[in-house]
Amino acid sequence: MKVWLARTSDYDSKTLEKVEELLNAYDGPLSFKCHAAIMDDSIITKGYIIPDKAMNAITKFRKEQKIDSSDFFCLYTNTRFSNNFFTHGDGHRNFIIHSGDWGIYTNAGNIFPDSYLLYSNILKSFIYKDYETMYEHLHQDDSLGCYMDLCADKREILLKLRTGDICDKCLDDIQKEHLDGRLLGQILDAFEGLRKQLLFRNRLEIETRLSRIEIIKGKFILIDYGNIELNFSPVRKAIYKLFLESENGYTFAEILGQEKRLLELYKSFQPNKTVEELSSTLNLICDPHAMRIHEEISKINAEIVKKLGERVSVNYIISGERGEKRKVNYKAN
Numbered sequence: 189m190k191v192w193l194a195r196t197s198d199y200d201s202k203t204l205e206k207v208e209e210l211l212n213a214y215d216g217p218l219s220f221k222c223h224a225a226i227m228d229d230s231i232i233t234k235g236y237i238i239p240d241k242a243m244n245a246i247t248k249f250r251k252e253q254k255i256d257s258s259d260f261f262c263l264y265t266n267t268r269f270s271n272n273f274f275t276h277g278d279g280h281r282n283f284i285i286h287s288g289d290w291g292i293y294t295n296a297g298n299i300f301p302d303s304y305l306l307y308s309n310i311l312k313s314f315i316y317k318d319y320e321t322m323y324e325h326l327h328q329d330d331s332l333g334c335y336m337d338l339c340a341d342k343r344e345i346l347l348k349l350r351t352g353d354i355c356d357k358c359l360d361d362i363q364k365e366h367l368d369g370r371l372l373g374q375i376l377d378a379f380e381g382l383r384k385q386l387l388f389r390n391r392l393e394i395e396t397r398l399s400r401i402e403i404i405k406g407k408f409i410l411i412d413y414g415n416i417e418l419n420f421s422p423v424r425k426a427i428y429k430l431f432l433e434s435e436n437g438y439t440f441a442e443i444l445g446q447e448k449r450l451l452e453l454y455k456s457f458q459p460n461k462t463v464e465e466l467s468s469t470l471n472l473i474c475d476p477h478a479m480r481i482h483e484e485i486s487k488i489n490a491e492i493v494k495k496l497g498e499r500v501s502v503n504y505i506i507s508g509e510r511g512e513k514r515k516v517n518y519k520a521n
């Protein structure tokens with residue numbers, strides 16, 4: 189059973205290839221294939237797709253492209269539908285899926301929901317004889333996390349995808365149809381597999397996404413980690429800021445050459461002290477024989493590791509090999 193994947197010009201071909209790969213990752217009678225032709229923009233009216241009109245265009249397209257009537261056909265688009273739905277089918281193995289806006293709800297990208305919706309549409313088409321019957325069976329009032337939930341917003345589709353579930357009533361409907369076990373197996377494996385991948389991606393995002401550092405009233409605040417503060421003394425603030433400002437970092441010898449900037453920064457964090465007082469502190473720290481700069485940097489790093497943990501702090505500490513430049517991997521954009 190072939191399933192053709194097509195796109196409008198606003199849906200990227202590379203993304204469609206990723207969706208194809210994801211869909212084909214589950215064994216069974218359904219095989220998915222990107223169609224080379226692009227659906228032309230005549231189905232877009234005043235910036236919207238009118239679903240019924242699009243279905244007519246798809247029927248025509250299938251004829252032109254000599255697509256077998258037993259094949260499925262799914263059009264992906266980033267253009268909204270005039271009725272605000274996210275997916276539509278005509279009961280004749282044709283679907284259209286609106287892929288836009290996922291970025292608001294998930295960092296995992298659109299390929300998981302785009303793939304899930306197609307598998308879910310295909311299952312519905314086997315269980316309910318036509319689009320109207322299917323629509324009547326949708327869970328209109330509550331989101332149960334079931335594939336038959338009518339989703340009013342994309343968050344609810346993500347809920348379905350996260351649960352990957354089918355409620356008891358819908359399971360009954362599925363049992364009654366005595367579907368080919370391999371086909372049902374493929375679809376259920378896909379629900380489960382896509383669910384796991386989405387959750388894994390989301391977790392990975394949470395763990396590795398870096399927070400911006402902002403200096404707010406003289407404090408170093410990680411604004412995307414719930415406003416965690418890196419608590420540094422004024423001189424450490426000056427040193428850390430010096431490294432944040434530098435693209436390539438400094439060797440210890442080069443830090444000594446940055447006295448002027450270091451003093452400006454120090455003054456900005458310690459405005460009540462005189463330049464002489466500040467200079468004498470800096471001279472002690474930067475004294476090439478004492479090398480107290482090592483100690484200050486290791487105190488800075490200790491505070492970062494304490495607040496952020498080993499894994500995340502790698503991006504924020506002042507690091508570098510012996511004798512090499514030291515730098516902060518995090519870069520403010």
Ligand SMILES: [Zn+2]
Nearest residue numbers: 334336355358
């Ligand atoms: Zn259900």
